[in-house]
Amino acid sequence: MRYLKWFIRWINNRILAIPGRVIALLFVAALFLFPLITTESYFLRILTLTGIFAIYAASWDLLAGFTGQVNLGQAAFFGVSVYTASLLNIHLNLPIWATIPLGALAAVLIGLLTCLPAVRLRGFYLALVTLSFPIILNGVVLIFTDYTGGELGLSGIGRLSESRVTDYYLVQIVMLVVVFLMYKFTDAGSKMVRTALIFHAIREDEITARASGIDTTRYKMVAFAMSGFFAGIAGGLYAHYMRIAGPSTLELIFSFQAILWTIFGGIGTIYGAVVGVYILYPLIEVMRLNPLGEKIQVVVFSLILIFTLLFMPQGLSTWVRDKIEVICPRCKTINIWSRKKCRSCRAALHLEKRDWQSEKGASNDIDL
């Protein structure tokens, strides 16, 4: 009984009192209940892919939004994992619980390889050098046509699971777990993981971080490896779900998609990446149903992006969060916007416009 009471209070104070978390809870519930509404394979397919891409986009956010290492070649991690997982599955007949982690490890390897030039470079140089890695890998794919299938790619990869619905649940659960892990790894307020704080320090001011005794090179490599690992998990899932591995996973546009989704949802928040993917990807896919929509899908995509950046550069989720949540000026507790007084310390919330409130997206001022 005591535990139940404690649990209810915990739910009440930690989730129901904070609007952002209520939305997250509703989102998770909706994800799990979705197959009860429809099990039509078309919709399940879209949402399964959405889940995979959510991991992929969040892994970009981990590297770019938190550590400040803007990687324009995230597809390299994804693609390497796709190819590794498929080759292992086809030639060695390894099951999915082996191929996906091994694919992710291959992506970690590529992440560390990217580090070789990347830790010495900053800003634009870094962005442009990372851009080249997927293209170089694409060249490798085209050279070793015997193993990689060249332009046509590989096919005949084992299924993720027996049915579409199981696939769906598997991907969504992996997505939630992985995204939660990433969220925790990048939570600078965390008392358990110090890495997050160091990542933030590197993003804000690398030289100060180094002056404070942080081995920035090592932590940048950790960031690259982590981002590679999570992108690799997405890649492995993708290979087994689509059951085809082609060079399209290494394309330039695929790297950019991670960036577009994340920027739309809100960079530097992890959950923003998930929001971005879950809104944009199904929207674009559904648009493809009618012929006019299929023609103008990229136009709509680009226009959404341009207007997002012009009018709410901090991204959708951050914009909404700033509207519905108010941080208590005294005790930093998060309150719903409709409250007049802070729920824990009774300080007035809306008395005066303070600088930290009026500065739009100040917390999100991420530079290269």
Next chain:
Amino acid sequence: MIANILINGLITGGVFAILALGFALVFGVAKILNLAHTAFYMIAAFFICTTSVMLGLPLLLSAVIAVLFTGLLGMACYKLLLDRVKKHETAVMIISLAVGMLFQEILLITFSGAYRRVPPFIPGFTELLGVRVSYQHLLAIGVSGLVLLGIWALLGKTRLGKAVRAVAEDYEIANVMGINVSWICTLTNGLSAGLAGVAGAVVAPLYMVQPYMWMHPLIMVLAAVVLGGLGSAKGSVIAALILGFAETLVIFLVPGGSFLRGAISLCVMVAVLMFRPEGLFGVAFEEERL
């Protein structure tokens, strides 16, 4: 064979050099990384294709209009979109990329993905070093050389060039000295888009005109600019020539090389950056707060 490589390398390198120069100029002056840069090159090619083949305007006239048009379009893009988010470097990259994709899709919808051809400005060919070289190839080399010289003269010898260099050197001091910084930035963007337009006009009769033609040059321009050192106009031109020749060599000497051309040029870039992180002609990183 060698003469073939030489001529094609000069053309590819020259075109990349014009594109990279415009890109480096905008980066140096307005401090923005305009990923839509090569989209202007594509637009110019399409513009010439439409006006000359469909509307029947004389080629030279349509080329001139195309260059002016892309210049104005570049200015408009900068004023309406990029200038507003200049503070966020990532935002600039993403917006410019979105603009490039927007142009690509608009062209794809209006003209479909079919490959188009533009007739050469000067038909016919001549013998040079024992190879048949069309006049259009020679024209492309000549125009690239002239344009590069012209820009060099503009930057080095005129008052406007001085102002541009001053803004690139120090934004605030230039403003204090009475230079209209915002106008110089807009003008540089127009100039750079116009340069991209010239490149497009030059290659329109040589390559196929299609809505995806901006992607490969974009990668090469980025590689050239990084290889040469960001913001260094001289460096980016030389790097573009190096990459152009590397690409041509790969295409001619390696079987199936046209698939690998991007990959190998980029390997060259990464290899150079491993040993010289600031690029060939860039200034070494100062340990300063950005």
